[in-house]
Structures are given as C-alpha cells and as structure tokens.
Amino acid sequence: MVKKVITGNYASSYGAKLARAQVIAAYPITPQTSVVEKIAEFVASGEMEAQYIKVESEHSAMAACITASQTGARTFTATSAHGLTLMHEMLIWASGARTPVLMTNVNRAMAPPWSVWADHLDSVAQRDTGWIQYYCESNQEVLDTIITAYKVGESRDVLLPSFLTLDAFYLSHTYETVDIPDQDEVDKFLPSFDPPYKFDVEDPHLFGSLSFPHQFYMEWRYQISLSMEKAREKILETEAEFKKIFGRSHGGLLDTYRCDDAEVVLIAAGTMASTIREVVDWYRDKGVKVGLARLRVFRPFPVKEVRELAESVDVIGVLDRSYSFGYGGAFFAETAGALYNVPDKPLIKNYVVGIGGRDVTPDTVSGILNNAISLKDKGELDQEIEWIELKEGGD
C-alpha cells in the first residue's frame, strides 16, 4: 500500500489500472479529461497492459466497450455531461447486452447555458438505462468503488454495467490523500473477467437477434430487473469482503451518519454530503437530533434502507442537485415513492440546491436544516419543493 495525494480523476485512473482494465475506449471532455490522460500515460509507459482506443465520440466509446466486453475483455471508459447523455442509446444497449462495462462519470451540468461545474442531471437522467449508479464523496471512495463495482457487475448473478460519479472540480480536480492498494491484493480480491457467453469462432452464436412480442423480449427485460435486485446484496457483500482485506468501506447503498435517534434527516448524494456531515456535527453539539443519509447508490435504489430510516424520523429533507422539470428532483421523487406504501411516513421535502455548480455551503445546509426542523415543530410542510438560495430576480 502506498499513499498518494491525487485528484479524483487520477484516483479513477489508478482504479482502472489496479482493476487491470483490458480495453479502454474514451473521448476527452472537461472535466473528465485527466482521467483518460493519466490512463494514456500508464499505457504508454507499459505500467498498464491495455488496448486504448481513442474513439471519435463518446457514443463510439460506449459502443466499443460493449463489443470488447462481449469479446471477453474487462472494459473501462470515463465521461461527463454531454458525453454521458450522447451515450444514452448505448447505455441501454450495454445493460441489454448484459455487459459489465465500468465507467467514471464526472458529474457536470448540461448546456445551455454552458457550464462545466457540478450538477447531477447528466447521470440522474440515465436512471432507466439499467446501469448500477454509485455517487462518490471522496477520492478514496472513487478508487475503491472502481474495484468493488467491477466485482459486483461481473458477478454471474448480476452481469450489468456500472458507473460511478464524482462531482466536477469538488472531486475531479481536488487533491486528497488516497491509499493505493497493492496490486497483488487487488488481484486476489478481483479475479479476471470470465463472462458466461462471448464471441467465439469455435462456438458461434448470434447475439441480440430479433425477438417477437410473443417470444422472450419481456422475459429478457425481467431478468435484468432480477439481476438489478441481486446487485443490492452483492454490493453489500462485496463491500464487506473489501473491508476485510483493505480495512475500509463506504457505507453500502445508503451511508447513514448520526441517524440512529435523529428526528430530522437530510438525504443527499456526492460531495455536499461532506458539508452536511460537518453541519450535522454542529447541530448535534447543540443537542439537536439531526442526521445525514448519503445516497451512495441510486440504482438499485436503497428502498429497504430508506424505509428503515423513515421508521424513526419525523422529517426527511431530500437535496437534489438536479431537477426534473414538471415535478421535483429525482432523489426526492424516488424517496417519496419508496415511502408511499409505508404507514406513519415522515414529512418529506425537496430542496433543490447547487444547480450548475453553485456552492452548497455550511450556511446553505444550516438554512435547510433550520427549515426542516421548523416543519417538524409545525407537523406539516410549508411547500413540497423549494429551490434554495435563488438570486433576487431569479424568478
């Protein structure tokens, strides 16, 4: 084990190297670019034995990763914002083809207006593509999640693609101390990719052929759903195994902090969770019972964990760094959906924050917490959805 002070992007590159990704297909986009630059250095120096396809678009990056995976290679790519949304068609293709491709997405806002700063719309908009989605809070988590996510995605029970996200600049370009595990230990933890079916000239098959409505299309999709369900336990099991060897873990699907006796809990994903953690401590020091539940995995959605959390909580505030025009942020809508069939639901309010990279400061979080606490006292919502810290004249 070596400690290095590296950016989130480099943590991602180190993760791909340690996982021994065999085929990389990538296209540059700000602020992801240094992920693939670093991998190019690894490959050029011979430190990493991989075929690196410098594709002409993100759409082609994903297409190449899919067929490389179907040929039997472990594949990796990285992207952001417009790159991810350009891939949309191929994201659905990847899960349909049951290829455990792995991708880093640096969460960035979508244009127009142009913005290269943190925003979750790019990845949240991929909710229905059949990808496992991890939202990271630290550079260490980025590296570790690459290693564990391969193991989850490639397991025969799952065989689904995964992406992990890190917030633009807050992680992508911020240096943190990261433990780089020994290659031997990673090799022991993560065996080489061994798919049940692949292109083989000695055993030819036709992949992805037409299926009529009366045939198996519907069952094929149902099987993806079953595999996504199995991914829940696989994520927990893999993290536990990782912890045994490497001595750390990152909180499963819903990473809770000081929630045990909390009356008010904020649910949030990505780097703003670190700020909330700090502010929760301040409130706890004053005896106010608040907590944080960091949404680490958005797909599969941690339904069980959210329901357990809700049992003892009076107010849940869901912070969304993206918005679905027409009704609420996706994290809010999913949380509310998960709780609809539960008796004695807490109040649930949606706080829309940090859109286009606007800072979510301790003051922002305090304001939200104060509002959520006031709802608990009143026993009802003031409004269901609130955009936080809009500038004057912004409406």
Add this chain to the structure above:
Amino acid sequence: MAKLTIPEEELMIPGHMGCLGCGGALAMRYVLKGLGKRTIVSVPACCWAILSGIFPNTCLRVPMVNTAFEVTGASISGIRAALDALEIEDVNVLGWAGDGGTLDIGIQALSGAVERGHDFIYVCYDNEAYMNTGIQRSSGTPEGAWTTTTPVGDTQAWKKGPKKNMVEIMVAHKIPYTATASVGYPEDLIKKVTKAKGIKGPKYIHVFAPCPTGWRMPPGKSVEVAKLAVQTCAFPLYEVENGVYNISKKPKKKPITEYLKIQGRFKHMPSDMVEKFQKDIDKEWELLLKKEEFTKSL
C-alpha cells in the same frame, strides 16, 4: 471439368429471412466464403439484422453480433481491441452494414475506425436505399430514383443530387485497401475479400447488392441487373491498394438505358434526365480510367 475457384464451404446456411432475390444475402454468402470460419461479424440495424434469423435461429456459422445503427465502426474497433488484449490471433473482424448504416448514420464511427487503423474488413452492402424500413432514400440512392421518401409525383420529386461516393471517402482516409465488388461477379468479389484478408489494417469493400423489392423488379433479375450495372459502368469494379487504382473489369460500355429500363424505380425518368445520367456515368468512368493511369504511373 472446370475448376472451382469459389470455396465450397458454406458458412451461411439455408433459412435466411430475406426477400426473394436478395442481393444482400448473396453478398454475405460470398464474403464469408472468402473469409472463412474464423470470423466475427458485427451488424447494425439493416436488412441483415433480420436476415440472420429470428431468435433463437441463425443462418450463420460464425459469431454475429447485432449492434446499434450508427456504431458498426466502433463495434469492430472494440472487438479487435479485445481480441488483441486477450491475445487471440488469426480471427477476421468483419463490419457489415448497408448504405444507410455506412454512408449516412454510421459514417462518423466508420471514419474514426479506419483513421485509427484497426485491423478489420468493413463491407458495405449497397442496395441504394433504406430497404429494411421500407425503401426510403439514403445518400447512396442514385439521382433520379424513386423511393418512398422521393415519391416523384407531379413535382418530379425524385432523388436529387448524385449518389455519395463512399469509396473515394475511404480512399481519402489512406487505408491500405479499398475495393468495389458486385454480387453479379462472385469470383471477383471473393478474390477481393481473400486479398483484403491478407492485408493488415482497415479494409473497405463496397458491394453492389440489388434489392428487387426496393428497385421494383422481379426477384430473378438481381444478378442480371448487378451485371448490367458493371457493364454500363454505372457501378465500376475496381480496387485501390495503397493509393494505386486498378480497374477489375473494363467492359465494352453498354448504354445506361439497358440498366435503367428493367427497374421500376427509374421508369418515370424523362429522356433528358436519362441523357444526364449517361453523361454523368461517362464522365465518372473517364475520371476513373485517368486515376488508374495516373496512380500507376507514380
């Protein structure tokens, strides 16, 4: 007895789902004869996504993967990279797309793939329109042709503008081997495929594949019309190897009317349009002869 020059082994077996007289079906049969069993083929949305068979059937004895419409070039890049990563040698990677998937929606991925120089063979089977979706014009549709989106009518709204010259676009990428071939001349086609197989790097073969359904002609006419396209110089057979042109067949040029008259898609063409068609072909043929002469002299 005449000696067989075409390999006997059939890698495409009976039972394909194509229309009667499908040129695309013949093209695959011949190309696989040239490439042999150790071939992986990637096919985007096109007639061949159906021809290959409905789940769970296949008419191919080689692995085939269906991929999205615009990504054939990227998909074969991924297959080759993975074979290299896994150190699997002696496998041909074949990209197989129609004119729409090659000249229109797939041109970016193909351009990227050939520019990067991966080792593969890309075949465009050109039936000169979006036949799988029901005969809509593509940039491979010849000027003057009827399609369902160039329905002629009173305003003479036939396909305007010349057919995109994909072969020259590939030649401009400076790839080691580009060729045209036709299902009307299987020996020439298979010879070119075999040659391409022996060359490392990206190879592009543009195969003329008549579609009786879309060209509005009887199914029995496919081979005849494919031969006529060559004999009238509407679709010349040639190769470009490392920039040097070599014309495979120099026919005693027949008038274009012989090619046009057996196809319903051209039946509305007024005589001045036919004359223009002939002039364009003559000019292109002259240019090709000059290219051959010039590049061979270098």
